[in-house]
Amino acid sequence: MKISITDAAGEAVGARLEGERRVKAEANANKKLEIDQLLKSFGVYPGLED
Amino acid sequence: MGFDGVELLHRQLASEEKSYLNGLKQRAFDKGLALPMLSIHQDFVSPQAADRQKDIDHTKHCVDLAAQLGIPCIRLNSGRWKTIKSFDDLMKAKGEEPPIAGFKEADAIKWCVDSIRAILPHCEAAGVKMALENHWGLTTKIPTLIDIWKQVNSPWLGINLDTGNYPDRYYEGIAQLAPHASIVQAKTYYGGGVWYTLDLDYKRIAKILREAKFHGWVSLEMEGKEDAMTAVPKSLKLLRESFA
Numbered sequence: 001m002k003i004s005i006t007d008a009a010g011e012a013v014g015a016r017l018e019g020e021r022r023v024k025a026e027a028n029a030n031k032k033l034e035i036d037q038l039l040k041s042f043g044v045y046p047g048l049e050d
Numbered sequence: 051m052g053f054d055g056v057e058l059l060h061r062q063l064a065s066e067e068k069s070y071l072n073g074l075k076q077r078a079f080d081k082g083l084a085l086p087m088l089s090i091h092q093d094f095v096s097p098q099a100a101d102r103q104k105d106i107d108h109t110k111h112c113v114d115l116a117a118q119l120g121i122p123c124i125r126l127n128s129g130r131w132k133t134i135k136s137f138d139d140l141m142k143a144k145g146e147e148p149p150i151a152g153f154k155e156a157d158a159i160k161w162c163v164d165s166i167r168a169i170l171p172h173c174e175a176a177g178v179k180m181a182l183e184n185h186w187g188l189t190t191k192i193p194t195l196i197d198i199w200k201q202v203n204s205p206w207l208g209i210n211l212d213t214g215n216y217p218d219r220y221y222e223g224i225a226q227l228a229p230h231a232s233i234v235q236a237k238t239y240y241g242g243g244v245w246y247t248l249d250l251d252y253k254r255i256a257k258i259l260r261e262a263k264f265h266g267w268v269s270l271e272m273e274g275k276e277d278a279m280t281a282v283p284k285s286l287k288l289l290r291e292s293f294a
Contacts, residue, residue, distance in 0.1 A: 001256075001265070001267075001268055001289075001293035002054040002055060002084070002086075002267050002268070003053055003054055003055075003267070003268050003269070003270060003286065003289050003290065003293070004053055004054060004055030004056055004057050004084070004086050004087075004267055004268070004269040004270070005051070005053045005055075005056060005057065005269065005270045005282070005286075006056075006057035006058075006059065006089065006235065006269050006270065006271050
Protein backbone atom coordinates (compact mmCIF):
# COMPACT_ATOMS: atom_id res chain seq x y z
CA MET A 1 0.00 0.00 0.00
CA LYS A 2 1.37 3.42 -0.87
CA ILE A 3 1.31 5.96 1.93
CA SER A 4 1.27 9.71 1.53
CA ILE A 5 1.03 12.56 3.99
CA THR A 6 -1.15 15.59 4.18
CA ASP A 7 -1.00 18.65 6.39
CA ALA A 8 -1.50 17.82 10.06
CA ALA A 9 -3.58 20.79 11.01
CA GLY A 10 -4.95 21.20 7.56
CA GLU A 11 -7.73 18.75 7.52
CA ALA A 12 -8.62 19.05 11.18
CA VAL A 13 -12.29 19.39 11.64
CA GLY A 14 -13.46 22.93 11.98
CA ALA A 15 -10.44 24.35 10.25
CA ARG A 16 -12.61 25.63 7.50
CA LEU A 17 -15.08 27.34 9.77
CA GLU A 18 -14.76 31.07 9.45
CA GLY A 19 -13.41 32.66 12.57
CA GLU A 20 -11.94 29.46 13.96
CA ARG A 21 -9.09 29.07 11.54
CA ARG A 22 -6.57 31.17 13.39
CA VAL A 23 -7.36 29.52 16.71
CA LYS A 24 -7.06 26.13 15.09
CA ALA A 25 -3.75 26.99 13.49
CA GLU A 26 -2.31 28.30 16.73
CA ALA A 27 -3.42 25.19 18.54
CA ASN A 28 -1.61 23.09 16.00
CA ALA A 29 1.43 25.26 15.53
CA ASN A 30 3.70 23.08 17.65
CA LYS A 31 2.93 19.88 15.83
CA LYS A 32 2.96 21.30 12.35
CA LEU A 33 6.65 22.01 12.33
CA GLU A 34 7.90 18.78 10.82
CA ILE A 35 5.22 18.60 8.20
CA ASP A 36 5.62 22.27 7.39
CA GLN A 37 9.30 21.64 6.86
CA LEU A 38 8.53 18.77 4.56
CA LEU A 39 6.03 20.80 2.61
CA LYS A 40 8.28 23.85 2.45
CA SER A 41 11.18 21.76 1.26
CA PHE A 42 8.81 20.67 -1.41
CA GLY A 43 7.84 24.22 -2.29
CA VAL A 44 4.46 24.30 -0.57
CA TYR A 45 3.81 26.87 2.08
CA PRO A 46 1.23 25.89 4.65
CA GLY A 47 -1.01 28.73 5.64
CA LEU A 48 -3.19 29.24 8.65
CA GLU A 49 -5.83 26.88 7.47
CA ASP A 50 -6.32 23.86 5.28
CA MET B 51 10.62 10.61 6.08
CA GLY B 52 9.58 7.50 4.23
CA PHE B 53 6.38 8.60 2.55
CA ASP B 54 5.56 7.68 -1.01
CA GLY B 55 3.66 10.86 -1.76
CA VAL B 56 2.37 14.21 -0.61
CA GLU B 57 -1.25 15.23 -0.75
CA LEU B 58 -1.42 18.91 -1.50
CA LEU B 59 -4.04 21.31 -0.20
CA HIS B 60 -5.20 24.00 -2.56
CA ARG B 61 -5.19 26.62 0.16
CA GLN B 62 -1.53 25.94 0.84
CA LEU B 63 -0.32 26.65 -2.64
CA ALA B 64 1.78 29.77 -2.61
CA SER B 65 0.75 30.59 -6.16
CA GLU B 66 -1.40 29.35 -8.98
CA GLU B 67 1.07 30.46 -11.61
CA LYS B 68 1.95 27.77 -14.10
CA SER B 69 5.66 28.19 -13.36
CA TYR B 70 5.05 27.53 -9.65
CA LEU B 71 2.87 24.48 -10.32
CA ASN B 72 5.40 23.10 -12.76
CA GLY B 73 8.13 23.64 -10.16
CA LEU B 74 6.17 21.56 -7.64
CA LYS B 75 5.73 18.80 -10.14
CA GLN B 76 9.41 18.83 -11.03
CA ARG B 77 10.52 18.75 -7.36
CA ALA B 78 8.10 15.93 -6.59
CA PHE B 79 9.67 13.86 -9.35
CA ASP B 80 13.19 14.64 -8.20
CA LYS B 81 12.31 13.57 -4.64
CA GLY B 82 10.58 10.41 -5.81
CA LEU B 83 7.27 11.60 -4.41
CA ALA B 84 3.91 11.10 -6.06
CA LEU B 85 1.17 13.71 -5.83
CA PRO B 86 -1.95 11.60 -5.45
CA MET B 87 -4.56 14.20 -4.60
CA LEU B 88 -5.25 17.92 -4.36
CA SER B 89 -7.66 18.68 -1.54
CA ILE B 90 -9.89 21.62 -2.30
CA HIS B 91 -12.62 23.45 -0.45
CA GLN B 92 -16.02 24.14 -1.87
CA ASP B 93 -19.58 24.04 -0.64
CA PHE B 94 -22.63 23.12 -2.69
CA VAL B 95 -25.11 23.43 0.17
CA SER B 96 -26.71 26.77 -0.57
CA PRO B 97 -30.21 27.65 -1.69
CA GLN B 98 -28.71 30.34 -3.90
CA ALA B 99 -27.92 29.06 -7.41
CA ALA B 100 -25.36 31.83 -7.82
CA ASP B 101 -23.48 30.60 -4.75
CA ARG B 102 -23.45 27.05 -6.03
CA GLN B 103 -22.30 28.20 -9.47
CA LYS B 104 -19.43 30.08 -7.85
CA ASP B 105 -18.27 26.86 -6.20
CA ILE B 106 -18.82 24.87 -9.38
CA ASP B 107 -16.53 27.32 -11.16
CA HIS B 108 -14.03 27.14 -8.31
CA THR B 109 -14.00 23.36 -8.51
CA LYS B 110 -13.44 23.43 -12.26
CA HIS B 111 -10.57 25.81 -11.69
CA CYS B 112 -9.07 23.41 -9.16
CA VAL B 113 -9.46 20.55 -11.62
CA ASP B 114 -7.36 22.58 -14.03
CA LEU B 115 -4.73 23.18 -11.33
CA ALA B 116 -4.62 19.46 -10.57
CA ALA B 117 -4.23 18.65 -14.24
CA GLN B 118 -1.34 21.09 -14.51
CA LEU B 119 0.27 19.47 -11.46
CA GLY B 120 -0.25 16.01 -12.90
CA ILE B 121 -2.52 15.13 -9.97
CA PRO B 122 -5.19 12.59 -10.88
CA CYS B 123 -7.76 13.40 -8.20
CA ILE B 124 -9.22 16.26 -6.19
CA ARG B 125 -10.87 15.90 -2.79
CA LEU B 126 -14.41 17.22 -2.73
CA ASN B 127 -16.68 18.17 0.15
CA SER B 128 -20.44 18.34 0.06
CA GLY B 129 -20.66 21.47 2.13
CA ARG B 130 -23.03 22.08 4.99
CA TRP B 131 -26.00 24.13 6.06
CA LYS B 132 -23.92 26.34 8.38
CA THR B 133 -26.88 26.72 10.71
CA ILE B 134 -24.60 25.80 13.61
CA LYS B 135 -21.86 28.39 13.88
CA SER B 136 -19.65 26.97 16.60
CA PHE B 137 -17.72 23.81 15.84
CA ASP B 138 -17.99 22.74 19.47
CA ASP B 139 -21.77 22.95 19.14
CA LEU B 140 -21.60 21.00 15.89
CA MET B 141 -19.70 18.26 17.70
CA LYS B 142 -22.29 18.23 20.48
CA ALA B 143 -24.91 17.70 17.78
CA LYS B 144 -22.77 14.83 16.40
CA GLY B 145 -22.33 16.74 13.17
CA GLU B 146 -26.03 16.94 12.40
CA GLU B 147 -27.17 20.42 11.45
CA PRO B 148 -30.75 21.50 11.00
CA PRO B 149 -31.47 22.63 7.43
CA ILE B 150 -32.04 26.28 6.64
CA ALA B 151 -35.68 27.14 7.34
CA GLY B 152 -37.90 26.20 4.44
CA PHE B 153 -35.57 23.55 3.05
CA LYS B 154 -34.98 19.85 3.56
CA GLU B 155 -31.98 17.58 3.34
CA ALA B 156 -33.28 16.30 0.01
CA ASP B 157 -32.84 19.82 -1.38
CA ALA B 158 -29.19 19.88 -0.34
CA ILE B 159 -28.59 16.43 -1.79
CA LYS B 160 -30.02 17.59 -5.11
CA TRP B 161 -27.84 20.72 -5.06
CA CYS B 162 -24.79 18.51 -4.52
CA VAL B 163 -25.71 15.99 -7.20
CA ASP B 164 -26.52 18.67 -9.76
CA SER B 165 -23.36 20.64 -8.98
CA ILE B 166 -21.11 17.59 -9.24
CA ARG B 167 -22.79 16.53 -12.49
CA ALA B 168 -22.09 19.99 -13.91
CA ILE B 169 -18.38 19.46 -13.26
CA LEU B 170 -18.09 15.93 -14.65
CA PRO B 171 -17.42 16.88 -18.30
CA HIS B 172 -14.62 19.15 -17.13
CA CYS B 173 -13.12 16.28 -15.10
CA GLU B 174 -13.31 13.87 -17.96
CA ALA B 175 -11.68 16.34 -20.35
CA ALA B 176 -8.90 17.09 -17.86
CA GLY B 177 -8.42 13.50 -16.71
CA VAL B 178 -8.94 14.44 -13.08
CA LYS B 179 -11.29 12.49 -10.83
CA MET B 180 -13.23 13.89 -7.87
CA ALA B 181 -13.37 12.06 -4.54
CA LEU B 182 -16.23 13.05 -2.24
CA GLU B 183 -15.26 12.86 1.42
CA ASN B 184 -17.21 11.79 4.47
CA HIS B 185 -16.75 15.13 6.09
CA TRP B 186 -18.46 17.29 8.67
CA GLY B 187 -21.46 18.45 6.74
CA LEU B 188 -24.02 16.76 4.59
CA THR B 189 -21.74 13.75 4.08
CA THR B 190 -21.21 13.10 7.77
CA LYS B 191 -24.08 10.67 7.30
CA ILE B 192 -22.66 7.77 5.32
CA PRO B 193 -25.99 6.87 3.64
CA THR B 194 -26.23 10.47 2.39
CA LEU B 195 -22.71 10.33 0.98
CA ILE B 196 -23.40 7.04 -0.76
CA ASP B 197 -26.72 8.39 -2.05
CA ILE B 198 -25.01 11.39 -3.66
CA TRP B 199 -22.28 9.18 -5.11
CA LYS B 200 -24.80 6.74 -6.56
CA GLN B 201 -27.01 9.46 -8.00
CA VAL B 202 -24.06 11.05 -9.76
CA ASN B 203 -23.10 7.60 -11.02
CA SER B 204 -19.90 8.45 -12.86
CA PRO B 205 -16.41 6.94 -12.94
CA TRP B 206 -15.17 10.49 -12.45
CA LEU B 207 -16.63 10.68 -8.95
CA GLY B 208 -15.15 8.43 -6.28
CA ILE B 209 -15.13 8.48 -2.51
CA ASN B 210 -12.43 9.72 -0.18
CA LEU B 211 -12.77 7.60 2.94
CA ASP B 212 -11.64 9.54 6.00
CA THR B 213 -11.08 7.25 8.99
CA GLY B 214 -11.82 9.93 11.57
CA ASN B 215 -14.90 11.85 10.48
CA TYR B 216 -17.58 9.86 12.22
CA PRO B 217 -19.71 10.92 15.18
CA ASP B 218 -19.84 7.30 16.32
CA ARG B 219 -19.72 3.69 15.05
CA TYR B 220 -16.69 4.45 12.92
CA TYR B 221 -15.79 0.88 11.97
CA GLU B 222 -19.31 0.45 10.66
CA GLY B 223 -18.92 3.62 8.60
CA ILE B 224 -15.53 2.57 7.28
CA ALA B 225 -16.94 -0.82 6.26
CA GLN B 226 -19.81 0.86 4.41
CA LEU B 227 -17.51 3.16 2.46
CA ALA B 228 -14.60 0.77 1.89
CA PRO B 229 -16.04 -0.98 -1.21
CA HIS B 230 -16.47 2.37 -2.91
CA ALA B 231 -13.32 4.18 -1.75
CA SER B 232 -10.84 5.59 -4.24
CA ILE B 233 -8.47 6.93 -1.57
CA VAL B 234 -8.23 6.86 2.23
CA GLN B 235 -7.22 9.63 4.60
CA ALA B 236 -5.96 8.03 7.80
CA LYS B 237 -6.26 10.04 10.99
CA THR B 238 -4.00 9.60 14.01
CA TYR B 239 -4.34 11.41 17.33
CA TYR B 240 -1.07 11.01 19.22
CA GLY B 241 -1.18 13.24 22.25
CA GLY B 242 -4.94 13.56 21.94
CA GLY B 243 -6.91 15.33 19.24
CA VAL B 244 -7.60 19.04 19.26
CA TRP B 245 -11.35 18.53 18.90
CA TYR B 246 -11.80 14.86 19.70
CA THR B 247 -9.85 11.65 19.76
CA LEU B 248 -10.75 8.35 18.18
CA ASP B 249 -8.98 5.17 19.25
CA LEU B 250 -8.59 3.72 15.79
CA ASP B 251 -7.37 0.14 15.41
CA TYR B 252 -5.53 0.35 12.09
CA LYS B 253 -4.99 -3.38 11.79
CA ARG B 254 -8.74 -3.76 11.94
CA ILE B 255 -9.22 -0.92 9.45
CA ALA B 256 -6.62 -2.41 7.09
CA LYS B 257 -8.44 -5.74 7.26
CA ILE B 258 -11.73 -4.04 6.36
CA LEU B 259 -10.08 -2.29 3.42
CA ARG B 260 -8.29 -5.43 2.21
CA GLU B 261 -11.53 -7.39 2.30
CA ALA B 262 -13.15 -4.60 0.28
CA LYS B 263 -10.35 -4.94 -2.31
CA PHE B 264 -9.09 -1.43 -1.68
CA HIS B 265 -5.68 -0.87 -3.27
CA GLY B 266 -5.47 2.92 -3.36
CA TRP B 267 -3.47 5.52 -1.48
CA VAL B 268 -3.55 5.88 2.28
CA SER B 269 -2.83 9.46 3.27
CA LEU B 270 -1.77 10.19 6.82
CA GLU B 271 -3.46 13.05 8.65
CA MET B 272 -1.88 13.40 12.05
CA GLU B 273 -4.27 15.48 14.12
CA GLY B 274 -2.88 14.87 17.60
CA LYS B 275 -1.28 17.39 19.92
CA GLU B 276 1.96 15.45 20.21
CA ASP B 277 5.05 16.95 18.62
CA ALA B 278 5.05 16.03 14.95
CA MET B 279 8.73 15.13 15.23
CA THR B 280 7.68 12.02 17.11
CA ALA B 281 4.03 11.61 16.15
CA VAL B 282 4.47 11.58 12.38
CA PRO B 283 7.14 8.83 12.34
CA LYS B 284 5.02 6.83 14.80
CA SER B 285 1.99 7.30 12.59
CA LEU B 286 3.89 6.21 9.49
CA LYS B 287 5.22 3.12 11.28
CA LEU B 288 1.70 2.27 12.44
CA LEU B 289 0.30 2.57 8.93
CA ARG B 290 3.19 0.65 7.35
CA GLU B 291 2.77 -2.22 9.81
CA SER B 292 -1.00 -2.24 9.60
CA PHE B 293 -1.19 -2.14 5.83
CA ALA B 294 1.78 -4.47 5.21
